[in-house]
Amino acid sequence: MSRELARRIALTIGALLLFRLGTQIPIPGLDASRLASLPSFNDRLSLFSLGLIPYLTAAIFVRLLSVVWRGLSSLERSGEDGRRKVARATLGLTLALAAFQAYGIASTLISFPELVRTPDGWFVVTATASMVGGVFLLVWLSEQITHYGIGNGLALILSVGMLVSLPRDVAGIANVVRSGAVSGNLVIIHAVLWVVTIAVIVLVEGARRNVRVEFGAREVGARQLPARDAILPIKLNSAGFLIPVTVAPWIFFLPLALAGFVLGGDHPLVNAAYRHFQLGQPVHMILVSIAVFLLAFVYTAHVVDPEHTAKSLAQRGGRIPGVAPGEATADYLDRVVSLTTVVGAVYLTALQLIPEVFDLYGIGLPYSMVVDGGAALIVVCTILDLQTQVREVSLTNPGGVRR
Structure with a gap:
């Protein structure tokens, strides 16, 4: 060292x-x-x-x-x-x-x-x-x-x-298993699920869609740079986790809070909406999943800007083989990023659904914190x-x- x-x-x-x-x-x-x-x-x-x-x-x-x-x-x-x-x-x-x-x-x-x-x-x-x-x-x-x-x-x-919190979680799970409140098979299922989840996170976070780029020979000051090939890596998950998953509930709860302020918190429609938007409810799962999926595309478009990348390549004498510089390059990169983001968006949506599925089917364990795909993603990354x-x-x- x-x-x-x-x-x-x-x-x-x-x-x-x-x-x-x-x-x-x-x-x-x-x-x-x-x-x-x-x-x-x-x-x-x-x-x-x-x-x-x-x-x-x-x-x-x-x-x-x-x-x-x-x-x-x-x-x-x-x-x-x-x-x-x-x-x-x-x-x-x-x-x-x-x-x-x-x-x-x-x-x-x-x-x-x-x-x-x-x-x-x-x-x-x-x-x-x-x-x-x-x-x-x-x-x-x-x-x-x-x-x-x-x-x-x-x-x-x-x-x-x-x-x-993990030692406390493990001790709590061991206690409820010994008391017979939770089946040992359920604990094994959870353990296998988290091993598989971590393996998927490692695989996806390390995966790249590599786009080959050619740079022609050019002069930089008194130096002559030879022609060379390079790789433009595009992550499967360019949106991260925090922004899509954090913002998705805002899309629904902010209008709901406004409705509660206008109609009153005890209004039947407001109460019914709050019940359906509780964690583990089918309506909440469907709408938040759609929001996370779409936000992954929106934020990826901000992080990976095809127009900015195409302009930078043109300024440095780079081009993608078989693609004209400028607008054609931007369109090509936009298609590649969009197709790649489909995989990343599905991946993020699946991660955020883990605690919802536990709650929906009543198969959760007594974690002292909300252990979910997001926590696993942050720790693994x-x-x-x-x-x-x-x-x-x-x-x-x-x-x-x-x-």
Whole structure:
């Protein structure tokens, strides 16, 4: 192991240990003895109780805005200065969302008897400030890991938060099996399902549709670059998971919330709609699956821009064999990306359906968290990214030159 790799791994481990330490520090003002009697709430009532959710929500909102607002999309691609402006806007929105959520939690806590030592306005202020500070500390830690450690900081913190619950999950499942409440065969079916799911995730995330590109000979300054062939890789899943699966329920629940505000929460139509949109209901499964499938195409079109790629190829003297440069190349890439995205969209839809199927058929197990295809996807992709970065650092000299 090289010294640089050891340094990066040590920094990453230290940052993750600091994250886990923060999840054990309760919000200031809570009664420690009362909190000790509620072990399942320790992480939820800690400095990091909000986690990275406000930041991820803000980032998703800004990313969606860039899909529909070309000016923001151009700003993101304009260089380092443009990306800094977008990052500042994301942090500003994070502050607003975190403050709103933290204030709501702090205001609710004072209504629990004996949980808060002094349930007054000062507790609400300090608790809100502590939780908002925890969000920004996590964002800072994730940036340190990304820049100076190994792996993607956001993904690592999310993955660690999911993985630490596994021992508790396994112990809980073992207890219900011993008590006879759950069949051992059902546990075996779950284990096989997750092994197959992880294998599919590894296969799909590593799969690429390679488009061959030819670059003609050209001069760059005083250098003469020879003609060469290259590969333009297109991922099967270019849309990721968070944006399609997070945004899909918004499409239905936001109009439903508006209807509840206009008609009243106790209106029969609103109540019936809410019942049908519960997790595991057939209507919810069908509509959300359609939304995830379509959003995978919409977001892929933003991430993989055929027109931008065709223009970049033309500027560098590249062309796809048998395809004319310019608009014809853009059309060809658009067809390839669309056909490839069909596989990725089906894959994402199947992953998000896993907990719904469990709930619909009553075959779930008592996980302490919502274990679903998205959680598995995040953890597996984080591990694959770690593997790639460890290999890259191991093969790179301190000066940035590959061995």
